[in-house]
Amino acid sequence: MKALPEPARLRAGDLASVGLEGLRGRPLRAVLSALGIAIGVAAMIGLVGISTVSRAALMEEIEQLGTNLLTVEPGTTLTGKDSTLPENAESMVSRIPGVTGVSATGLVEDATARRTDKISSATTSGIAVQATRTNLLGTLGGTVQSGAFLNAATSQYPSVVLGSTAAERLGIDRAGAHVYIDGQWFKVVGVLEEVALAPEIDRSALIGWSYAERLGFDGNVTTLYERSTEETVGAVRSVLGYTVNPQHPEEVQISRPSDALTAQAAAERTFNALFFGLGAIALLAGGVGIANIMVISVLERRQEIGLRRSLGATRGQIRLQFLTESVTLSALGGAAGVLIGLATCLGYAVYRDWPLALPGQAIVGGALAAVTIGALAGVYPARRAANLTPTEALATS
Numbered sequence: 001m002k003a004l005p006e007p008a009r010l011r012a013g014d015l016a017s018v019g020l021e022g023l024r025g026r027p028l029r030a031v032l033s034a035l036g037i038a039i040g041v042a043a044m045i046g047l048v049g050i051s052t053v054s055r056a057a058l059m060e061e062i063e064q065l066g067t068n069l070l071t072v073e074p075g076t077t078l079t080g081k082d083s084t085l086p087e088n089a090e091s092m093v094s095r096i097p098g099v100t101g102v103s104a105t106g107l108v109e110d111a112t113a114r115r116t117d118k119i120s121s122a123t124t125s126g127i128a129v130q131a132t133r134t135n136l137l138g139t140l141g142g143t144v145q146s147g148a149f150l151n152a153a154t155s156q157y158p159s160v161v162l163g164s165t166a167a168e169r170l171g172i173d174r175a176g177a178h179v180y181i182d183g184q185w186f187k188v189v190g191v192l193e194e195v196a197l198a199p200e201i202d203r204s205a206l207i208g209w210s211y212a213e214r215l216g217f218d219g220n221v222t223t224l225y226e227r228s229t230e231e232t233v234g235a236v237r238s239v240l241g242y243t244v245n246p247q248h249p250e251e252v253q254i255s256r257p258s259d260a261l262t263a264q265a266a267a268e269r270t271f272n273a274l275f276f277g278l279g280a281i282a283l284l285a286g287g288v289g290i291a292n293i294m295v296i297s298v299l300e301r302r303q304e305i306g307l308r309r310s311l312g313a314t315r316g317q318i319r320l321q322f323l324t325e326s327v328t329l330s331a332l333g334g335a336a337g338v339l340i341g342l343a344t345c346l347g348y349a350v351y352r353d354w355p356l357a358l359p360g361q362a363i364v365g366g367a368l369a370a371v372t373i374g375a376l377a378g379v380y381p382a383r384r385a386a387n388l389t390p391t392e393a394l395a396t397s
Contacts, residue, residue: 026297033293034333036286037373041337041366042344043282048362049345056357067258068233069140069197072224072244075253083251085221089244090133093224096243098232103139105206106131107222111182111215113160113205115170119180127166129181130204130222131212139225140198147175147190154189155208161190163202181205182215197257198225280369286333287373294326294381302388309390319386323378330374334367341366 072093074083086092094102112126119126136142137149148154150161160179162172167188170179177188186207195201200223213219224244228236237256241249298305305318342363349356 029293030329030332033290034329034336036289037283037330037333037370038286038337038340040280040282040284040286041334041370042340043278043337044280044366044369045338045341045359045362046344047278049341049359050348052359052362053345053349053352053354053357057352057354060355067256068228068230069257070226070228070233070237070240071198071255071257072226072240073222073253073255075251077248077251083245083248085224085252086245087219089221089224092243093226093240096228096236096239098228098236099226100229101135101139101227102224103133103136104221104224105133105136105201105204106209106212106217106220108182108207108212108215108217111217113162113166113170113186114180115172117180117185127162127169127179127205128203129160129212129215130201130206131209131217132161132206133209136201136206136225137192139227140195140201141227142195142198142201143193145191145193146173147188149190149192150206150208156211157208158184158186158211159189159208160186161192161206162188163192163204163206164194165199165202166205167191179205181207283366283369283373287330287377290326290330290374291377291380293329294322294378295384297325298322298381298385301385305385305388306390309388315386318388319382322382322385323375326378326381327371327374330370330377331367334370334374337370338363338366 072085072089074085077083090102090104093099108129108131111129113129114126132150134150134152134155137144144161145164147161150159158181160181162170162179167173172179172188172191175188175190178185179188180186186205192201207215209217226236226240233256237254240254241252244252308318342358345359346356348354
């Protein structure tokens, strides 16, 4: 008995051509099927990408501002009363090895800044007034938006520097205007940019330390700002309380403002897992859609399957044909989703003037997930097509 010839093997190019034939024959269905995958991948990369560039901008800001600024504030006594910082706190802190700058502010009680003298205290509480040292801006690393900061001369006169938020609330955008403080007019000599590490400065009206005493300022330091080298900030923090108040170090509150920004960056990284989950759900929905379309495609192309089987195509070749079609459909959707997601996050980064940080993990993960889901979605339709005998496939209903 003569042996039957072995079926011809499909080369990779032939397999791709056969697999793409179904997509070319039904382009609208292919586009709509791939759209679900594209939306899932775009959502994953877009959300993770925006989070990535946001975190990159935050880390860049932290690097510029530094993590070596510490703030010291009075706490409470054992009896629950508000404590005060000693008068020599600034000079004592300046002697700590590694300290590069010390400055302070003090709240001027019962004094508020108002735009005019016509505004009643019953209408608004006004802007808090703080006495400040002339080296405050240098210690904080802040900048002036308009005018100049207080110096040895202007701090002796009714001059005021407004924080960014205070200036906005008072309707003042540049130096030269006047504000009403404690029954007299003060000239605005400067308006500050936002001070990220000291938001309390943004909300304050800053006047000279010596002139504040004329308004009843008691001279007590409300907040002490200390700047040290990056290498010594830990050591300085460990002795800061004992240096400021040797007798009662427990009554001193010490904080590092940059910790809040660092925690925010860590939180954004945590949110990436949530964004991956949201994208995965959308990808799963897209995969179900592709599986549904492939099952319908098998039913519609029964005669094509029967004809190919009659001409010698094996079950494995039929299986690979439909599996290739499913993976290709998903891969095209994934590629479109990657482009849409990247365009979204990079466009948002350019709009916000943030660093262009690509979400590498999301790109690779999204592309691999799209191909994997396409393969899984095509397994059942491919097996169903391969199990059809030529007679079953060519039979008309």
